[in-house]
Amino acid sequence: MITINEHFLKLKAGYLFPEISRRVGSFQKANPDANIIRLGIGDVVKPLAPAIVEAFHAGVDQMSQADSFKGYGPEQGYDFLINAIIENDFKSRSVDISTDEVFVSDGSKCDSGNIQEIFGLDNVIAITDPVYPVYVDTNVMAGRSGEGDEQGCYAGMVYMPCTAENNFTPALPSEPVDLIYLCYPNNPTGTVASKETLAQWVNYAKENKAIILFDAAYERFITDPSIPHSIFEIPGAKEVAIEFRSFSKTAGFTGTRCGFTVIPKEVKAYTESGEAIEVNRIWNRRHCTKFNGVSYPVQVAAAAVYSDEGKKQIDENVSYYMENASIIRTHLQELGIEIYGGENAPYVWLKTPDGRSSWDFFDQCLENAHVVGTPGAGFGPSGEGYFRLSAFGFRDNINEAMQRLKKL
Amino acid sequence: MITINEHFLKLKAGYLFPEISRRVGSFQKANPDANIIRLGIGDVVKPLAPAIVEAFHAGVDQMSQADSFKGYGPEQGYDFLINAIIENDFKSRSVDISTDEVFVSDGSKCDSGNIQEIFGLDNVIAITDPVYPVYVDTNVMAGRSGEGDEQGCYAGMVYMPCTAENNFTPALPSEPVDLIYLCYPNNPTGTVASKETLAQWVNYAKENKAIILFDAAYERFITDPSIPHSIFEIPGAKEVAIEFRSFSKTAGFTGTRCGFTVIPKEVKAYTESGEAIEVNRIWNRRHCTKFNGVSYPVQVAAAAVYSDEGKKQIDENVSYYMENASIIRTHLQELGIEIYGGENAPYVWLKTPDGRSSWDFFDQCLENAHVVGTPGAGFGPSGEGYFRLSAFGFRDNINEAMQRLKKL
Numbered sequence: 001m002i003t004i005n006e007h008f009l010k011l012k013a014g015y016l017f018p019e020i021s022r023r024v025g026s027f028q029k030a031n032p033d034a035n036i037i038r039l040g041i042g043d044v045v046k047p048l049a050p051a052i053v054e055a056f057h058a059g060v061d062q063m064s065q066a067d068s069f070k071g072y073g074p075e076q077g078y079d080f081l082i083n084a085i086i087e088n089d090f091k092s093r094s095v096d097i098s099t100d101e102v103f104v105s106d107g108s109k110c111d112s113g114n115i116q117e118i119f120g121l122d123n124v125i126a127i128t129d130p131v132y133p134v135y136v137d138t139n140v141m142a143g144r145s146g147e148g149d150e151q152g153c154y155a156g157m158v159y160m161p162c163t164a165e166n167n168f169t170p171a172l173p174s175e176p177v178d179l180i181y182l183c184y185p186n187n188p189t190g191t192v193a194s195k196e197t198l199a200q201w202v203n204y205a206k207e208n209k210a211i212i213l214f215d216a217a218y219e220r221f222i223t224d225p226s227i228p229h230s231i232f233e234i235p236g237a238k239e240v241a242i243e244f245r246s247f248s249k250t251a252g253f254t255g256t257r258c259g260f261t262v263i264p265k266e267v268k269a270y271t272e273s274g275e276a277i278e279v280n281r282i283w284n285r286r287h288c289t290k291f292n293g294v295s296y297p298v299q300v301a302a303a304a305v306y307s308d309e310g311k312k313q314i315d316e317n318v319s320y321y322m323e324n325a326s327i328i329r330t331h332l333q334e335l336g337i338e339i340y341g342g343e344n345a346p347y348v349w350l351k352t353p354d355g356r357s358s359w360d361f362f363d364q365c366l367e368n369a370h371v372v373g374t375p376g377a378g379f380g381p382s383g384e385g386y387f388r389l390s391a392f393g394f395r396d397n398i399n400e401a402m403q404r405l406k407k408l
Numbered sequence: 409m410i411t412i413n414e415h416f417l418k419l420k421a422g423y424l425f426p427e428i429s430r431r432v433g434s435f436q437k438a439n440p441d442a443n444i445i446r447l448g449i450g451d452v453v454k455p456l457a458p459a460i461v462e463a464f465h466a467g468v469d470q471m472s473q474a475d476s477f478k479g480y481g482p483e484q485g486y487d488f489l490i491n492a493i494i495e496n497d498f499k500s501r502s503v504d505i506s507t508d509e510v511f512v513s514d515g516s517k518c519d520s521g522n523i524q525e526i527f528g529l530d531n532v533i534a535i536t537d538p539v540y541p542v543y544v545d546t547n548v549m550a551g552r553s554g555e556g557d558e559q560g561c562y563a564g565m566v567y568m569p570c571t572a573e574n575n576f577t578p579a580l581p582s583e584p585v586d587l588i589y590l591c592y593p594n595n596p597t598g599t600v601a602s603k604e605t606l607a608q609w610v611n612y613a614k615e616n617k618a619i620i621l622f623d624a625a626y627e628r629f630i631t632d633p634s635i636p637h638s639i640f641e642i643p644g645a646k647e648v649a650i651e652f653r654s655f656s657k658t659a660g661f662t663g664t665r666c667g668f669t670v671i672p673k674e675v676k677a678y679t680e681s682g683e684a685i686e687v688n689r690i691w692n693r694r695h696c697t698k699f700n701g702v703s704y705p706v707q708v709a710a711a712a713v714y715s716d717e718g719k720k721q722i723d724e725n726v727s728y729y730m731e732n733a734s735i736i737r738t739h740l741q742e743l744g745i746e747i748y749g750g751e752n753a754p755y756v757w758l759k760t761p762d763g764r765s766s767w768d769f770f771d772q773c774l775e776n777a778h779v780v781g782t783p784g785a786g787f788g789p790s791g792e793g794y795f796r797l798s799a800f801g802f803r804d805n806i807n808e809a810m811q812r813l814k815k816l
Contacts, residue, residue, distance in 0.1 A: 001586065001616070001617040001618075001678055002527060002528075002531055002586040002587060002617055002618055002619045002677045002678065003527065003528030003530055003531055003586070003677060003678055003679070003680065004526065004527060004528060004677035004678060004679060004685045004687070004690060005525065005526050005527055005528055005529075005690070006528065006679055006680065008526060008690050008693060008694070009679070009685070011693065018696055041480065043479035043480045044479050045474070045477070045479065046474065046477070047471060047472050047473055047474050047477040048468075048471045048472055048477070050472070053468060053469075053471065053472040056468045056471070056705070057465060057468055060456075060461060060464045060465055060468060060705075061461075063455060063456045063461065063464070063663065063664065064455050064456055064458070064461040065455055066453070066454065066455050066802075069453070069454070069455040069456070069660075069663070070663035071451035071452050071453065071660075071662040071663045072449065072451045072662045072663060073663055106514050106665075106700075106702075106703070107700045109698070109699070109700045110698060110699055110700065113697060113698035113699075114698060117413065117549070118412065118413050118416060119410060119411060119412060119413055120410075120411030120412060120413055120414065121413075122411055123410055123411055133697075134697060134698070137697045138697060138698060141525070141694065141697070178409065178410040178411070179410060208409070209409040209410055210409075210410055211410045252477075252479075254479040254480045254700075255471065255477070255478035255479045255480060255481055255701075255703070255704040256471065256703050256704065256705070257514075257700065257701070257702070257703045269410045269411060269412035270409055270410065270411055270412060271411070271412060271414055271417070272411065272414065277412045277417070279412070282412060282413070282416050285416060285419065286416070286549065288426055289521060289541075289542060289545045289546060289549070290517070290518060290521035290522060290542070290546060291517070291518055291521075292514075292515045292517045292518065292662075292665065293663075293665070294514075294665065295514070295663070295664050295665045295703055295706050296663040296664065297464070297468075297664070297705070298703050298706070394474075
């Protein structure tokens, strides 16, 4: 008799964003004339930059001619893209990464969801709370947790609360943990980690033979020059960290799909008998067996992110969104709402007024202001009482949303 | 201490195709002037059809304008593509599939590799032997096997030999199995399954509460009208089968990346306590949590596969490759080599002359004829003594390869 993976049945409700879609869809159906402004899911709105579009077309053209057609490519990605990544994202920050340490993929959600597969089921998972749900859910599915409670907390996982009280900087775990998910600039709180904070984590990982899974999907939005863009800027991190990067928010690739993961060869995980195994080699085996590389024209488009024109155009898009974030901050501050983030990240994290619950405030914003945000509680128990607004929107909509919230 | 998933360490050697690449690369390096003809990995050579290229460009253009830009799409794929799939691949064959039973992905290698995740680790896996290595390796990685032996056979998995002796039609398993991987038209043997054969499997699955994972990536190459293209053409199959489809070979998408999986809502798997769970719902949860949809322009390109122009152009490409297969068959027959397949599939499966081992014959072809094929033993122990030639090549190369093999 075929059995189901019962760990899936432990998952609470739907994945956050489909649940938001469901509520918005049902409201829109009941109110077809409502002009809903969506600042919930962190999805870009500006079209692909001209340099990227041009490269994308060129890639498609290559597929149309026999002598330039590309069939199966290297599962890890083409060197032209990997070299551009290394040169611009790492070498420019004095981080030394080699070509076989970069794995191009169809997005960092996939990578940050799949990475846990290559580790043992006995590892203790540490996550910041609130957190991007993918880290939690994929470990629950794999069986690295017990049952979930009403708040969506799973037994056996170590939650590290990040709230206004600790300035969104979690304490190091008091119990030993093995796999630590960190995301900076942070989704959902929009806060950042200093070099000192990251150095503490690197030291912790070295001392405890733990691995840090560092999600840097939002690094491009950092404006403060003292904040590291890559965890590999921290001495020793190459021994204990894996980094995820994405073109989704950086270059508007949410619908185009491309990201990459960096696994230095120094990173080791251990067998039960204590043998050290190169994690890079195991991920490579996984990547080659279960993945067939990213669409060639998409890789050509992604490489244009690093061209002179591409960089300039993307800087403009990033500035546009960060100006949005600044507008959101200013308006909410005027309303006397406590806010965090939005200075080095495209997310503003706010404390819901009058101590309302996150989903209450979500429904209130949707029903009365026709503005969609993301309920903090959807990111974990410590997100309760908070709410996320995304700066990914057109300026007029951001302004209009702020006016509507003022009237609320 | 972070532990590695030790099941990965059970995997024998490299994944087959990277190993072939390594040998070919090393030969090419030592013999830079050798004009190597690659009929090993089943990779298409003809460029994308004009109708597909046109649609692909149109998709990219939509990404360049704010009012037609697409960010995150539905993880399951856009309706315009799903509807075209249902209409052309299923309704046309009197198979009734609904939109929420189709999951578009970036390739059937990914889906056929990932699908096992949603089932329990206690399931017994049955595979035909020889077999596409992804089915085996992904189950080994997950822990559904013991150690492998020298021939690459893993303890605890049920191998169903397919050889000339049984006309490449495996007997139903004598011991109970839960998850059955079938691929027809078959990779690597190029053989097909009749309606009667598939009906036996469907009955077996119903009687034993098993699930069939049916890989139909090569259905487009079927020329015999009596052979089913989809397992869902068999009455009752919708209760016990999942089907994988790919645009890779059909439409030259090996470098463009798109495929899909069909999971009827009737398919159930069970909890330990015997509760029936809808597999579609669990896969949907997995798909939404670990995947973010296929690149929008790629989906537009894939939909063009079903346009009138697209169909015509793709038929021409398929005929071209099948004419290659026929040429390969004719020449090998003239050489007195025993051959199979190549009539309803783009692969010709041959018995190595003089009882040579598969890898010996591989090295002989590479070194003396500069022709790359795939050693049958790489697909499993029953593939030993066989060799696969792919019909995916330019006509001149196919003819040249045949001349060289004659001289061998």
